[in-house]
Amino acid sequence: MIKFLPLRASRIALLPLLTLAACSSEPEAADLPYGTVQQMMANEVQPTTDIYWGAVRFESRLEPDGSVVEEEFEPRTDADWAKLVEAARKLQGFARDLQSEGYAKGRGDDWPVFANALEEVSKKAEQAALDQDPDAVFEVGGTVYNVCSACHQMYPPAQLEAATGDARST
Template sequence: MNKAVIAATGATLLLGGCNQAAQAPEMTAQQLMAKEVQPTAEIYWNAVQFISDETGDHDVFPKTDAEWKAVQDAAVKLGKLGEQLKTPGFSEGRGQDWIQFSDSLIEVSKLAEQAAAERNTDKVFEVGGTIYSVCSACHQMYPPATGAGTEERPGDDAA
């Protein structure tokens, strides 16, 4: 292959990638939160709990390799979702704080992954609280719309 063909092929691939990045996401921010972020965070949050009820006190924590892997996988997925929230399809029309909240989710997901990898129940519980704080702070700036999943475009106020 000559250099011109290689350069043209490379340029075509790069431009094709740019077109894909500019496309609108398949779901709105509201839908992504409802269908991906919330359920993934709940996997992490529900992994370590202390429950006190009429039958007594109960510690809930992962017991098997598969359960710990699910917690760690949830942490990794939260980081990927944070990256996704930074893309133009979700961040366009929102303030710089949107990017900061997304970055915070990415950073705390790394701590969450480490806590799960260490199988440290206290740390998983503590980092779960930090995840909750990041989510709550974002929701104060970008309140979820009533009627989840009804957002018309990713730049709307609802998150």
């Protein structure tokens, strides 16, 4: 014969389990909408910055016949510029997410400073794209790179990965 606990007793029995779950030191998935920092960087931030950095560039290449071909690239259409604006806005959103408790937890006091710097430079990146100014896009792209590099010097991707025991998998 199966005996069931009264509803009230069942709730009381579950209380310690729920309390234990609430005290877990691991951030919940809602706190890390893009997965770990490494996953966010590899799957979201890097591809988005690549869009911005690749929009205005100069390439020089040596052809098999020994000639040098030089090409300048920049957005040509409104759709090209809109893609660039969207990339800058996405970077702003990622920067705000990096400032959240879930991503900042366990990191130094400078973590939000770096994340805020990314947000601020991304606003400049957006404005340069809205102005459809290739020179400004190129210049601010360099600043985005410098902000990212400064953060990576303090928080090397390999150290972050080792600290969390997580690889760049999705």
